[in-house]
Amino acid sequence: MINYGIIGAGMMGQEHIRNIQLLGDARVDAIMEPDLEQRGRAGAIAPDAVMVDSVRDLLARQSVDVLLIASPNHLHVRQMEEIAAIRPLPLLVEKPLFVMPEESARIADLAARYPAPIWVAMEYRYMPPIAMMLERLEAATGGLRMLTIREHRFPFLDKVGAWNRFNASSGGTLVEKCCHFFDLMRLATGAEPVRVMASGGQAVNHLNEVYDGHVPDIWDNAYVIVDFDSGMRAMLELCMFAEGSRYQEHLSAVGPTGKIEALVPGPTRFWPERLGAPPVPQVVLSPRDGTGEQVLDVPVDPTLLDAGDHNGSTFYQHRKFLAAVQSGGPVEVSLADGAKAVAMGLAAQKSAETGEAVRL
Template identity: 70%
Template sequence: MWPATWPVSNRGTLQVKLTYGIIGCGMMGQEHLRNIALLPDTGVAAIYEPDAGMRALAAAAVPGAKMVDSIADLLDVAEVNCLLIASPNYLHLAQLEAIASMRPLPVLVEKPLFTAPEDAPRLAALRAAYPAPIWVAMEYRYMPPVARLIEEAEAATGGIKMLSIREHRFPFLEKVGDWNRFNRNTGGTLVEKCCHFFDLMRHILKSDPVRVMASGGQTVNHLDEVYGGERSDIWDNAYVIVDFASGARAMLELCMFAEGSRYQEEISAVGPTGKIECLVPGPGRFWPAHLGEPPVAQVIVSPRDPKGPRMVEIPVDPQLLEAGDHNGSTFYQHQRFQKAVLGTGHVEVALSDGWWAVAMGLAAQDSARSGRAVDISAEPYAPVAHGETPVRALAAAR
């Protein structure tokens, strides 16, 4: 239920227009703008984007939106009744705290929630006090082929025992100010890029991780890139193995110099009665025109008895493919966020989910650097208070 301070017109199940204030309109922010434009009863009233080039693109995309110079100015726009944060990773938590102190509206915040272990106590404090919904943008859950796999996994496998996620893709794209070339800004590749996959592992297996083992590093990409006299240190490949409390185990294989692949993501789940897998193509704008139409996503079910794989294609609305690089998932995520704000649905990706995804990435990077397995349940990466781990504090604040 909305708190008493929440405007009456935005409580319960009343069908009011959702009017966004946007914080950050770089590449991902503009994908959000294109998808918001496809939603009924939804608009953008104000945009805060400090970079002049990105600000001009955002103004052209949403000519009716007010371009403002700060978060405070954005929150002063009366029409704004929800927020999107799509700024660089290292700004997310401080911006959430600023919003909490001024006008705590419902927020859809891009991943990752934070970038360093010492940030976790601040996240726990925010969750305990924030009076409106906060949804963490884990788009991969909502890719149609991935959603189909999740829906059918239990029946197809008889209970998942092994889960494998492989992403073979292009290198990191150029971002404003080259902020994504440094671990200190992104949280590191296994946080920045792979928190999506760690979130999928928990979501699909319905269990929390207990142990993480990893090997990774910077092998091919960005080796000779220097910015402001500092060499890029962002990783481009890794293997990660995760043991879960349920007894299931999962593996991630990441390669960011494999853009020649037909499919970008391949996910397989296996249990005592069979296997289910999905194959997801990368962004259509990167598919070579001379090869014809881009591939269509597939879901394949392979029972043990009777043997015989069954494949079904999972086409995505071309308009949604055109609107972004995430197989339509950004649109479907906004649909669900809209329902959560209006009281006809619930927050499906909470702050605790966002914390777990980052904690798993930080543990994987620690494991890769140290050459040892990391026990998440016993090794608090970010103590909150009196020896508590962040997950305990977050659970207590729900």
């Protein structure tokens, strides 16, 4: 039995707790969550877990085997450094790894000296339709040439202290939300980005909100084009005032012999009951040889859908993370992967702000 220590038990931390409980060979031993309301909710999900008041107190519990960081984005680096200094246990840390460009050097230092595995939580890799698309990508396309990712979704949800409404604490939309997609671009292309061009802004959401005298500056829409060193290119289209969409994510990969797409619904809990059953995830193959389109349903276990908002991927991610910890094998999403995804997001925001392409 593997005992988890949880650092940050807000909305995403609670999703992690529910999925850890489904693993069978893991449990939540201790939780560090300073907000009393969120602490109460997390305690209701994991009533046997001990509540502690600091990262140091959590690390003092010798029963804890592995750690999860699901705190607000701007806390990740300092919490990882504190863990490294006190008791560097195997660690799963939520994206994004960091929010400020100057923090990248601190991440590189952690990567060089941290003695245990650190896995960056990139849940979108493990959504079943996206995982199937990635597995079949080469055969379906004959070699990827163009990749398009579209996310049409709901606005940012309410978080403690409204930290996700401001660039300074979230990293900005193209870091906080979209590092998932930049990670997928690198994974699908097998290449590294060399140039980023973007346009984005705040058009609809949060314009009438005020927190401590400040109006949110978080963006709600963007286009991003990324050129890779292999000659491939990828594009992201984001709209966060489109929750009426049947599918939330639509990925399309094209090559000389065909196209493959992944269609991912949004969280089941947001699907209106009056519309009937929520849509089933799909993978669509469209070869160029005239044999016709093939549509594959990729249903997800309802238990996993009920445990979180990420199409079952949080469960699959934890299962792989624990396998790496137990076997001593490598992690699938490294600190370098997490850092490069953030660098792409920061470059996209800079491009949108300046109107110029940014070279990496």
